[in-house]
Amino acid sequence: MPTDFHARIAAELADIDAQGLTKPERVIASRQGPVIEVGGRQVLNFCANNYLGLAGDQRIVDAAKAAADRRGAGTASVRFICGTQDIHKELEAAIAGYLGFEDAILFAAAFDANGGLFEPLFGEEDAIVSDSLNHASIIDGVRLCKAKRYRFANSDMDELESRLKEAREAGARNIVIATDGAFSMDGYIAKLDEIRVLADRYDALIMVDDCHATGFLGPQGRGSFAHHGVKIDFLSGTFGKALGGAMGGFICASAPVVQLLKQRARPYLFSNALAPAVCGASMEAIRIAQGSEGDALRTRLSANAHRYRMAMTDAGFDLLPGEHPIIPVMLGDAKLAQTLAARMLELGVYVIGFSFPVVPRGAARIRTQMSAAHTFEHIDQTVEAFKQAGKELGVI
Known part of the structure; x- marks a missing residue:
């Protein structure tokens, strides 16, 4: 195999990492849900597209x-x-x-x-x-x-x-x-x-x-x-x-x-x-x-999104406005997004930092997502973890 090809690939990967743009894959050892197992411990999951909470439903x-x-x-x-x-x-x-x-x-x-x-x-x-x-x-x-x-x-x-x-x-x-x-x-x-x-x-x-x-x-x-x-x-x-x-x-x-x-x-x-x-x-x-249970799940999802959005805004985080259960926490810097996500995992909350090319340069964020399967207790614990990590890293 041509050595110059592999050298170029290695250099490109190193550059991606140096910019803080590496997207790590963390292994989940459980069903998808509001609480998942990562690294041998249970953590709150706030970044899945599991809007109605059905992914792990029996x-x-x-x-x-x-x-x-x-x-x-x-x-x-x-x-x-x-x-x-x-x-x-x-x-x-x-x-x-x-x-x-x-x-x-x-x-x-x-x-x-x-x-x-x-x-x-x-x-x-x-x-x-x-x-x-x-x-x-x-x-x-x-x-x-x-x-x-x-x-x-x-x-x-x-x-x-x-x-x-x-x-x-x-x-x-x-x-x-x-x-x-x-x-x-x-x-x-x-x-x-x-x-x-x-x-x-x-x-x-x-x-x-x-x-x-x-x-x-x-x-x-x-x-x-x-x-x-x-x-x-x-x-x-x-x-x-x-x-x-x-x-x-x-x-x-x-x-x-x-x-x-x-x-x-x-x-x-x-x-x-x-x-x-x-x-x-x-x-x-x-x-x-499409049934009455779906209506109940949608009502719960909306209530969860409202509670989280209000609490994070009150804590001083920069959120994009909206009514959708996707609620991005804007940070700007790619390395900061990755560092904050890693600290959140240490505090028991699974979230992911998003950076270029998934989002524009300078618009790095942690995209948090609500689920109908979340409880208010899950939300309050996550907000407290964000507040602790945000203060440690100078975000708030």
């Missing part, structure tokens, strides 16, 4: 086991060859019905869903207008498409309208506005009510990635579009967060759009079907989320 586990017992570990094939089982069709119907769409298509991951959406539907004659803070999977999906690309500043409706005007004046056949429903690093909720007005004015379609909204935002937890009471054209989402915490993604849309994606979306055509256990777990999570 009912979800039992549903996964039952599905594996009935349909095996997996299909050993892609969907169109011999990889479609009845449980895949059941999950597609369940997620489409829950979210109010005609049909749905499953993917191995939500990243694949966004990677497979644009290229089959839009070509050189079309235009995609994308929010600047969109998830990397949307960015990569748009890159795979030949449509003309436009970009607008996060939730800036004036700039969005300017880009829509440009696209329309340039003669675009179809225009699609692409946005996260809730932005994962900041907890901002997209202004879909205002986007809907502009889409109608400029005859544009709307695509929303609702990975950080499905299950807990809006009536019945149907997501950011339901939160704003508007209709959209394409919705991508995941079963890896509020809906059970396993893995797998989906796109909900009209039946013809889903049928075309099943013929042309490369991540769908060339990836194995979702494991039956994932399908079983996800359907049980949907059952819980």
Whole structure:
């Protein structure tokens, strides 16, 4: 092997570490939940996407086991060859019905869903207008498409309208506005009510990635579009967060759009079907989320987020404003974020420092996330740990 290649890789890793940008992987030796085992001890977990607290729920586990017992570990094939089982069709119907769409298509991951959406539907004659803070999977999906690309500043409706005007004046056949429903690093909720007005004015379609909204935002937890009471054209989402915490993604849309994606979306055509256990777990999570128990979990999640946000603000921490259970603690410096996260773990709280390239340079943070499984006692203990660590490191 060429020695210069390995020397370059080693130097790049050393540079990443020197800047405080190394992202450590801490091994968890328990189920996902509000309390987890890390390094042989129990710690509070405040950085998971486990919004409804279902990832470790025994009912979800039992549903996964039952599905594996009935349909095996997996299909050993892609969907169109011999990889479609009845449980895949059941999950597609369940997620489409829950979210109010005609049909749905499953993917191995939500990243694949966004990677497979644009290229089959839009070509050189079309235009995609994308929010600047969109998830990397949307960015990569748009890159795979030949449509003309436009970009607008996060939730800036004036700039969005300017880009829509440009696209329309340039003669675009179809225009699609692409946005996260809730932005994962900041907890901002997209202004879909205002986007809907502009889409109608400029005859544009709307695509929303609702990975950080499905299950807990809006009536019945149907997501950011339901939160704003508007209709959209394409919705991508995941079963890896509020809906059970396993893995797998989906796109909900009209039946013809889903049928075309099943013929042309490369991540769908060339990836194995979702494991039956994932399908079983996800359907049980949907059952819980759309019912009265889901309403109770969403109420608890909102109360937890409010209590934590108020306590951290009173303690003097710099938080991004919002109503989402993603609550970033802004620090600015990457090394400080990593140091504070490490000290928090010593104090019994598992959180992670986020820095470039996950967030912009100079915007390092600890992204804390609330779960319906947290208790007020968990929250109060975490705030006290933040106060101790923050004072030690000069943050507050």
